[in-house]
Amino acid sequence: MSAFADITATGASAGNRVTNAIAMASRRTGVDFAYLLGQAKIESSLNPTARATTSSATGLYQFVDQSWLAVIDRHGSEYGLGWAADAISRGSNGHYHVSDPDLRQQILDLRKHPETASVMAAEHAADNKATLEQRLGREAEPVDLYMAHFLGVGGASKFLAMNDRAPGASAASMFPAAARANRSIFYDRQGNARSFAEIRDRFASKLQKGVDSIDGGDIQYVDNALPSGAKTVQPADYVRIETQRLATAADVTVRPEPQTARLAYLMLATLGR
Numbered sequence: 684m685s686a687f688a689d690i691t692a693t694g695a696s697a698g699n700r701v702t703n704a705i706a707m708a709s710r711r712t713g714v715d716f717a718y719l720l721g722q723a724k725i726e727s728s729l730n731p732t733a734r735a736t737t738s739s740a741t742g743l744y745q746f747v748d749q750s751w752l753a754v755i756d757r758h759g760s761e762y763g764l765g766w767a768a769d770a771i772s773r774g775s776n777g778h779y780h781v782s783d784p785d786l787r788q789q790i791l792d793l794r795k796h797p798e799t800a801s802v803m804a805a806e807h808a809a810d811n812k813a814t815l816e817q818r819l820g821r822e823a824e825p826v827d828l829y830m831a832h833f834l835g836v837g838g839a840s841k842f843l844a845m846n847d848r849a850p851g852a853s854a855a856s857m858f859p860a861a862a863r864a865n866r867s868i869f870y871d872r873q874g875n876a877r878s879f880a881e882i883r884d885r886f887a888s889k890l891q892k893g894v895d896s897i898d899g900g901d902i903q904y905v906d907n908a909l910p911s912g913a914k915t916v917q918p919a920d921y922v923r924i925e926t927q928r929l930a931t932a933a934d935v936t937v938r939p940e941p942q943t944a945r946l947a948y949l950m951l952a953t954l955g956r
Contacts (some may be wrong), residue, residue, distance in 0.1 A: 705723060711802060719808070731795055814831075815827055830842055830886060
């Protein structure tokens with residue numbers, strides 16, 4: 684019996700598989716397990732096949748198409764997904780492309796695989812952590828990583844720097860677009876603007892509890908994967924990765940068969956460090 688069949692035959696629940704995948708991702712990247720688990724609870728209620736109704740966001744961590752292609756382009760080769768990373772190219776407008784539509788869909792479908800989604804989310808969080816710590820001059824806490832998830836790493840750097848200097852100041856004036864899209868985060872029920880410290884504390888509580896909303900309002904995430912100047916916001920859209928390897932059309936070789944993808948899944952599911 685194959686190792687893949689062994690995994691299936693264990694009868695482990697989908698919930699156990701998800702938490703095990705998150706634990707593996709935490710172990711391999713050093714990103715805090717509680718943060719990754721809380722983020723997945725918030726984004727998808729730990730449902731690996733969750734899909735947003737308002738965007739292309741899919742999977743445990745609700746990556747939209749462009750953000751997923753970006754993180755696979757950067758980190759896929761580290762996890763046996765070189766075939767996927769090599770197929771991705773980035774245009775002059777910052778958008779990521781895969782020339783073969785079938786292969787593109789195969790890469791996007793990896794978002795539904797708990798092990799792949801978890802480790803890519805962890806790698807992205809690790810990238811954000813390094814950037815935040817360099818800019819802030821202090822250790823980034825789990826809530827700071829979630830702020831980077833919400834505002835993008837650039838926005839989070841500004842937010843957290845101001846929180847460190849003047850935690851009692853109003854945050855809405857510095858982030859008017861985010862405040863308009865997320866009034867329940869930036870304003871209380873009486874319409875009073877919340878301070879930087881209040882917003883950060885509420886995100887920390889949300890992350891800890893793993894609830895789905897704040898004050899019953901849907902969170903909309905700043906879409907930093909789109910070209911600069913884009914005004915749309917999308918759920919769970921990760922910050923753009925600034926130093927991407929630009930693949931060319933010549934990089935796209937033979938499309939791997941589904942068997943190849945399953946082998947990559949198996950590697951991610953069983954290879955631990």
